[in-house]
Amino acid sequence: MTTSPISSLRCIAxxxxxxxxxxxxxxxxCGDLLxxxxxxxxxxxxxxxxxxxxxxxxxxxxxxxxxxxxxxxPDLPAASxxxxxxxxTGLYSRPAIDAFVGCKRxxxxxxxxxxxxxxxxxxxxxxxxxxxxxxxRRVACASTGDTSAxxxxxxxxxxxxxxxxxxxxxxxxxxxxxxxxxxxxVLALQTxxxxxxxxxxxxxxxxxxxxxxxxxxxxxxxxxxxxxxxxHQRGWKVPDWFVIPVGNAGNISALGKGLRELHxxxxxxxxxxxxxxxxxxxxxxxxxxxxDFAQRQAVVAQPTVASAIRIGDPVSYDxxxxxxxxxxxxxxxxxxxxxxxxxxxxxxxxxxxxxxSGVALAGARQLVxxxxxxxxxxxVVIATAHGAKFSQAAIDYHSHDGGPLHNTPRVLPxxxxxxxxxxx
Ligand SMILES: *Cc1c(COP(=O)(O)O)cnc(C)c1O
Ligand SMILES: [Zn+2]
Numbered sequence: 001m002t003t004s005p006i007s008s009l010r011c012i013a014x015x016x017x018x019x020x021x022x023x024x025x026x027x028x029x030c031g032d033l034l035x036x037x038x039x040x041x042x043x044x045x046x047x048x049x050x051x052x053x054x055x056x057x058x059x060x061x062x063x064x065x066x067x068x069x070x071x072x073x074p075d076l077p078a079a080s081x082x083x084x085x086x087x088x089t090g091l092y093s094r095p096a097i098d099a100f101v102g103c104k105r106x107x108x109x110x111x112x113x114x115x116x117x118x119x120x121x122x123x124x125x126x127x128x129x130x131x132x133x134x135x136x137r138r139v140a141c142a143s144t145g146d147t148s149a150x151x152x153x154x155x156x157x158x159x160x161x162x163x164x165x166x167x168x169x170x171x172x173x174x175x176x177x178x179x180x181x182x183x184x185x186v187l188a189l190q191t192x193x194x195x196x197x198x199x200x201x202x203x204x205x206x207x208x209x210x211x212x213x214x215x216x217x218x219x220x221x222x223x224x225x226x227x228x229x230x231x232h233q234r235g236w237k238v239p240d241w242f243v244i245p246v247g248n249a250g251n252i253s254a255l256g257k258g259l260r261e262l263h264x265x266x267x268x269x270x271x272x273x274x275x276x277x278x279x280x281x282x283x284x285x286x287x288x289x290x291x292d293f294a295q296r297q298a299v300v301a302q303p304t305v306a307s308a309i310r311i312g313d314p315v316s317y318d319x320x321x322x323x324x325x326x327x328x329x330x331x332x333x334x335x336x337x338x339x340x341x342x343x344x345x346x347x348x349x350x351x352x353x354x355x356x357s358g359v360a361l362a363g364a365r366q367l368v369x370x371x372x373x374x375x376x377x378x379x380v381v382i383a384t385a386h387g388a389k390f391s392q393a394a395i396d397y398h399s400h401d402g403g404p405l406h407n408t409p410r411v412l413p414x415x416x417x418x419x420x421x422x423x424x
Pocket of ligand 2: 011012013015016027028029030031032037
């Protein structure tokens with residue numbers, strides 16, 4: 001039996017339809033981004049009671065992305081899935097975190113518990129599975145961090161050669177270790193990050209090498225599973241707010257898309273509000289929001305501890321703008337110190353997060369202070385990567401007086417009396 005496809009690929013600006021098998025992700029008419037669209041009526045008809053399907057898979061199924069296969073890439077045959085059991089990450093409630101944020105309940109959805117320690121794995125399992133499905137012979141991305149680690153891991157798992165373009169001598173060892181370990185062809189180019197981006201676009205233009213950068217719309221479909229899984233873990237009860245850090249703005253776009261589809265499919269009965277948080281060193285989306293999105297803004301991103309969101313001109317600006325507007329959302333901004341203090345507070349509650357996640361947590365606290373999030377409300381904060389992936393930030397904070405929560409190791413002579421003295 002052959003069935004007609006449920007998903008199509010459409011330009012977000014002019015609506016032109018594109019082949020779902022294409023490896024070119026700029027609209028051929030106007031150059032804007034493409035998005036995967038699912039025919040939700042067909043989805044319901046073909047798969048019936050999705051809630052029941054998802055509930056049944058909940059305990060037995062390893063991947064927290066493919067548990068929701070019908071909502072992610074319904075036309076992808078199960079046999080084409082490339083998975084590392086991504087997702088199924090913890091949703092943590094801690095009285096100390098509620099107290100820090102100042103609202104009734106502030107849960108942390110810890111995406112650092114993914115195979116390469118960031119949420120990028122959710123996008124890459126979808127992107128690489130699709131790449132394999134459309135018979136891509138090579139995949140490529142330009143990245144200084146989590147994207148290249150995730151792409152390299154899934155490319156290796158799929159046995160598809162991966163190419164990573166990095167700016168020479170501008171990437172930390174922590175960020176290099178994963179892609180080289182996973183066997184990707186890592187090319188350190190004598191340019192900056194923007195130079196790498198330009199070149200990876202040219203390299204993939206002919207469609208011979210499959211692009212897995214932020215423009216790839218299939219990654220968004222995998223990332224949608226963060227919100228779906230969080231709501232599922234809450235017994236399909238939506239929180240009042242989701243709070244998420246914003247860099248290229250793909251993740252907030254994915255979050256909104258998934259929640260919107262859950263609602264349209266009848267799995268949730270209302271929509272939450274969304275808060276996107278930026279870091280002061282790179283806040284173009286915040287500036288546009290403050291200006292009622294009258295125009296797209298770009299800034300020169302400054303150095304920040306939140307290096308994964310040091311982005312001056314977000315690729316997914318338009319998708320994210322629509323999501324913020326459609327979810328009665330807000331955009332906030334915090335500085336590095338607030339992000340580090342929030343991270344330290346969360347870490348000390350036993351949930352070790354990265355500085356980018358600290359931005360979201362600090363933003364949530366600020367929104368409660370400002371009265372935007374009510375003290376009686378429940379929120380879910382998306383932590384995007386694990387603290388262990390950004391350990392320099394923790395070492396710096398705790399080695400000297402990095403903030404009110406610093407926990408500096410003490411150097412002592414190797415004597416029991418000295419230890420007793422230190423323990424008091
Ligand atoms: C990629 C990334 C982000 C930003 O996500 P966008 O989709 O670019 O907004 C935030 N935190 C971490 C750890 C990331 O790797
Ligand atoms: Zn177009």
